[in-house]
Amino acid sequence: MTDAWDRMTPERQRGLIRVAAAEFASAGYQGASLNAIIRRCGLSKSSFYYVVPGKRELYDLVIRELSADLAGRIRIPRPEDLAGPAFWPELEALFDRLLAAAAEDEGSTALGRMIYGPGPGPGEAAGTTWTGIEGWIGEVLRVGRESGEVRDDLPPALQRRLVFAVLRAMDEWSLTEADPGSTELGTVARAQYDAIRRLLRNESEKSGTSP
Structure with a gap:
């Protein structure tokens, strides 16, 4: 082929x-x-x-073509590029790029609907895509924990699975339940980002108090 x-x-x-x-x-x-x-x-x-x-x-x-196109347009940072104070600003910038890409390109929405829907079975490209996303999240969390930007009171594997599940639920809701033409979608998306930040941010480090 x-x-x-x-x-x-x-x-x-x-x-x-x-x-x-x-x-x-x-x-x-x-x-x-x-x-x-x-x-x-x-x-x-x-x-x-x-x-x-x-x-x-x-x-x-x-799925492969749309995933590659999306990755090329939004510039996904390497986990190591998020080290230190750049962690949250870089993630927020990535979030904004993802939101803009979804608004300007129907292919991004179609990709989301495909990977959330039932596929052809084992070995499908969607499964590979999810594996890659979860792996990237795990590395990002590792960098965030080492930088003191992400809380470290949960086992790394549990934290990765928790964040992956929450992000997936939010994204799926936005693609399947939200009205694409609604002016409130951007507000909801921003609230989703804020919820993830509150879930992960190392507040004890920022306040100078001990855990």
């Missing part, structure tokens, strides 16, 4: 990803129609299957 995909023009690639993402996001993996995707892209079936062997491969391709 890689060689055939690489030979497609960038315009064709973007068109296929956009159409497929919208179909998967609205209908789910099981309900998504390859025939509808092929028709909307203006491809013949032979041309489509020359590039993508099947539905599972297309689903994984869409």
